[in-house]
Amino acid sequence: MKQRNTALICACGLLILAAAMLGCARLGAVQMDWYEMWHSSVFWNLRAPRIVLSVLVGASLSVCGAAYQSIFRNPLTDPYVLGISSGASLGAAIAILLGLEAFLLGVGTCALITGLITIVLIYRIAAIGNRMHTTTLLLTGVCLTFLISAVISFLMVLNQDKMDRIIFWTMGSFASASWVEVALVAPIVLLGIGGIIYYSRDLNLLLAGSETAQSLGVEVERVKKILLVITTLMVAFSVSSCGVIGFVGLVVPHCVRLIVGADNRKVVPVSAVVGALFLLLCDTLARTAMQPSELPVGSLTSLIGAPLFIYLLYKNKKSY
């Protein structure tokens, strides 16, 4: 019965998302009615890929956030806070400097490699026994983010001709979205979400602790590795298409848990839909609020996410 409710919520969410995508497509600097929109190159070449990409990245970051929160058993984690997004952006920056953009998967692959290195570093530094200590985990993420932005700044100074493109990765924006990026990101994100839904019951059990999960029949180390590779792959490809967008993975799963409870079999699919909607609306606001100029979408998500993060820290204070 409960699973049917989840399917119903997801179906309603998808309908709302489809309506929102159509509605957002009409908004923008160029005003169009439906007929004009269908025949306009502004829609097909600029707005449509941008909208689809923001939906995919929103879903991807939210689902990864929900997964990281279960894997690390910590409600305060998401790809941005952990520094994985920054790690992936370093790979993207290096790929641009090396001229790997010409290859189809060049930037994504480099982002994946540095993203994986980052997550291994976090794991090695922050794990105390089987438990991730909140303070150590967050400080590790913050320090890695600082370190990586320092390295990226250094790379930018050395290669001033490519500075614009690298800045884009550190700020986060969908302005340069195209169908090529959609084609690269879509399969990874959709398969990744499917994979995480497949392991969603294991994620529930991981929340009870590694040893408890194993005594309940989960091959903990194997499942953790598979999930970390899937999530990092999703984050890396999302970041390589639109740069670093913060706090989506934190805000969305928390709001979703308020509605559907802690069961990841519901949290993961509903987060995908809600995250897609959230980033779509943020990006539409970013490109329409101050026309003709554009706000960086990352700053909008941070405006919403950072206060929530502080609130969660405040709420968790008694557990320190």
Place this chain on the structure above:
Amino acid sequence: MNYKWLPPHRNCCPTANHRSLITIHSSKDMIEVKNLTYGYADKAVLKHLNCTIEEGSFYALMGANGCGKTTLLRLLSGLAKPQQGSVCLKGRPVDQYSAREMARHMSLVRQQAQTDFEFTAFESVLMGRNPYQRRLQNESKRDWEIVEDCMKRTNTWHLRYAKPGEMSGGELQRVMLARALAQQTPIMLLDEPISNLDIAHQFEIMELLRQINQQEHITLILVIHDLNMAWQYCNQLILLHQGGILYQGSMKQGLTSQNISRVFGVDSRIEGDHLVLSKKPTGKLN
């Protein structure tokens, strides 16, 4: 009663023959520990340990703090790998079992079971059905019935919608026990399951454990500090001392003044069916 165990040439009457078969069956060793050594960093906690766990018995695993009781449970359940020696379940080393197979053979109630995420008690107990479910498969009606039964037996059914923050330590512990019961394993390992409970609930849980041991022939290994409870309820004793086994065998023969004095450094005497403990005049542990 299941007669399929009887050899075909025998008459299927529950007579002496049948009883002797049960005896043969129950004397089979479930778990065999050979020359087991395990330690943390430089310190060996368990040294060259040998013991056997027999099917259908109710074991108390006792010893002073830090003597390796929890470590031994982790090794028995395959959560830790022996540095030397082996642990075999039904003749096969535990590290050759998959986590899923192990979860169908052994359930584990751990000392601490806290999570920052808010699963309801019912959802927590339902996790005990995981070893029997395929991925993406929903719980069946039977799973729900088993969970309901286990929660009623541990007196936690009224807490089914409660989240961890809304339950006391004792209630949480009973929920964890219900989850282990829902795993429906022939062996249950329990790490101090009554330590957070008031005396009424301690008796309730011990009675329940005795009942599942006697009626369902589930082998129980219980880490317990309360000597009196162990004395009253458990029929087998494993006494750990200084990294080795001081005694393994029947509870009534093993829990002697001499052994208690050696392990815990307290004096004891038996009055009726109870142990009376008193501090040694020197107050020093051996």
